[in-house]
Every structure is written in structure tokens, then in C-alpha cells.
Amino acid sequence: MGDVIVRTAIQADEPEVYALLLALDEDNSLGFPRNDQRVWAHINACCRGQGGVCAVIDGPDGNILASVGVMAMPAGWYTDAWLLRELWFFVRPECRRGTGYANALMAWLKRHQREMSERLGYDIPCVTGPTSRKRLAAKERWWATHGQRIGAFFVVKG
Amino acid sequence: VRRAGEADVEPLLAFVITCLSESALQPLSPAKIAALVWRAVRMEHAIAGIIEGDNGIEASVGLFVSQLHYTDEPHLRDGWLGVRSDCRRVNHGARLVQFSKWAQERMQEAAGRPIPLFLEIMTTEALEPKLRLYQRQIPQVGASFAWGTAVPGRLDQKRIGNGRAH
Numbered sequence: 001m002g003d004v005i006v007r008t009a010i011q012a013d014e015p016e017v018y019a020l021l022l023a024l025d026e027d028n029s030l031g032f033p034r035n036d037q038r039v040w041a042h043i044n045a046c047c048r049g050q051g052g053v054c055a056v057i058d059g060p061d062g063n064i065l066a067s068v069g070v071m072a073m074p075a076g077w078y079t080d081a082w083l084l085r086e087l088w089f090f091v092r093p094e095c096r097r098g099t100g101y102a103n104a105l106m107a108w109l110k111r112h113q114r115e116m117s118e119r120l121g122y123d124i125p126c127v128t129g130p131t132s133r134k135r136l137a138a139k140e141r142w143w144a145t146h147g148q149r150i151g152a153f154f155v156v157k158g
Numbered sequence: 159v160r161r162a163g164e165a166d167v168e169p170l171l172a173f174v175i176t177c178l179s180e181s182a183l184q185p186l187s188p189a190k191i192a193a194l195v196w197r198a199v200r201m202e203h204a205i206a207g208i209i210e211g212d213n214g215i216e217a218s219v220g221l222f223v224s225q226l227h228y229t230d231e232p233h234l235r236d237g238w239l240g241v242r243s244d245c246r247r248v249n250h251g252a253r254l255v256q257f258s259k260w261a262q263e264r265m266q267e268a269a270g271r272p273i274p275l276f277l278e279i280m281t282t283e284a285l286e287p288k289l290r291l292y293q294r295q296i297p298q299v300g301a302s303f304a305w306g307t308a309v310p311g312r313l314d315q316k317r318i319g320n321g322r323a324h
Contacts, residue, residue: 030299032229032274039228076280077222077237078191079184084306087227113306123306125183131300140301147303150183151280152289154296156259158233158272 004104009047009054009067016064017043017054024090028132030155042087045071052087055108057101066091066101068109070126072116084113086128106146159257162206162218164199170206171195173215177240181281183304194222194237204237205265207257209250217241217250221261224276232269234262235276251291278302 009017018040025034046052052071059065069087074080086109091101113126128147130139140149162170174195178186198206204222208215220237236258241250255277262275279288280302292298 032231035230075184078178078186080187081184125304125306127302127304129302143303147305150282150304151302152298153278153300154292155299156275156296158266158274
């Protein structure tokens, strides 16, 4: 396994980021109908540095094999504080074994949080985690090696 | 569990602030909390359930309609779900979860379409027992992890642009 190159996405990457998010939706959707206008708004914000940022790992054919998107946003309904919230963290299923892509994305995310904290002058928290109906326990174990566990969420389908 | 009404606002607001101050990861905004409590007691796309005892509110849940960032479909989610510290061995938590399911069913009946219920735990205080309470009753679909906490257990920060955190 060679060095994995993670780069910050730019506007020209938006179509491939969208293609990756379609793969995420297909692989691991909670079942909510996707609104493409909303999805594109978040891709635009992250790939153009408008409140968000996106990192990608390129494939050999110009496609994107893995990506993380993160935005600064209000931390919750009860507070005026802000945090960095991961919007997506996805490695294509066929690229998960032995590639180191997930670790590389996580390292990028931690570096981004540190750099943003330095710019802001305080330690802005970053919240990330798996959302999945498949292999959730294994994903939780992997995430727990990278951050402090602060919660979970639960869904009763309508 | 009974539905909260406008007459419950004052004690409910005090309860919610106490409840969140024990477990919230971020500094509280009293104005935002008051706004959601008022919405809940007025049933403005929100609802609150309370359990009372001889000494006032012992437990409460507040639910409101929200959306995920990638969809227009609404869901019902919790703003708070808490049990007073001296009442934690009497199954109030499970009753509040049941109330939440009841509220979701009524809401989707009224809407005429499916409206999922999201319950989220986000705390570092007694996380494991809270996880077990929820896991016994509702399918878990996600987990949250964080770093960048100035103090372990508290995401201690000021607002963006407000200078250096203390």
C-alpha cells in the first residue's frame, strides 16, 4: 500500500463528488428520499469553501474513490455555539480493504479541525460518526479509535 | 406521561434547563430553549410530555419536527429527554420513549404519511446507561464521536469570531 493522497476538492470536482454521494446513498441510505437541490447546495458549499470543505481521494480514471465533507454549523437547537459537523464520510465499498483510505480521510479531518481551531483562536469541536443500518458495531469500533464517543441516534421508521 | 400545555411553561422551562445543563455538550442559550418549550406547549410542530410527582416535574421529553440536510421529508426528533436525578430508578425514561413513539404515530396519522422518529443521545455524562435504555426500545442507526474538546466531557468554546476560549 503506497502513500494515500488526500486533497481538498475544488469546484471542478463537484460532479464526481455527487457521483460518490449517489454511491453512498445506494450503499447505505436511511430511506429518506433524496432532494438533489439540497445535496448540490451542500456539495457546492463544501467544494467552493462556502462554509464547508471537502477532501477527496482520486481514482485512476478521474473518479473519486473516497471523500469526507464537513461544514461549520450551529452545534444544536439549544446553543449559540458552533462546531464542525461531518456531512459525509464515505469510501466506496470496493476500496475498503487494505487501502488505508478511511484512515487517510480521518487524518485529513483531524488536521482540518486543528487548522481551523488555530485560525479561530479556540478549539472548535468536530463531530463525526457512522450512520448505517449495516455493520454499525464494526464502524463504531473503528470510529472509537479516533475520537471520544459522545452519543448515538435511533430511528423509528414511519 | 401527559402532554404539556401552556400552564406548564414555567416549571417545564426550569426542568429543561436543568436537564440540558447536566448533559449538554455546548453552552446553553436560554432564549433558544424558551422558544422550543413554547413551541412544544403550543403544539407548533412540536410537543412535550411530562411525568409529574409530588415535587413537580420528574421527567420530560420534548419533540419537534425537523429535516435532515439532504431531504425535504420531515421527521420528529427529540430536543430533550430527561429524568430528574432523584427519579432515575422508576422507569420514567422508558415511558418517555413510549410517549415519543405515541406522538410519532399521532403525527403521521394527522399528516397522512410516514414521519420517522429520531432520538439522539449526545452527552458524555452517564452515556452507557442512556445507550442501553434506548437500545432496548429503538433500533440504533448511528453513533457520534468528537474531538477538539477543550475540557474532557465538555465542548467548551465561545462563539465563532468571539476570540480565544477561556
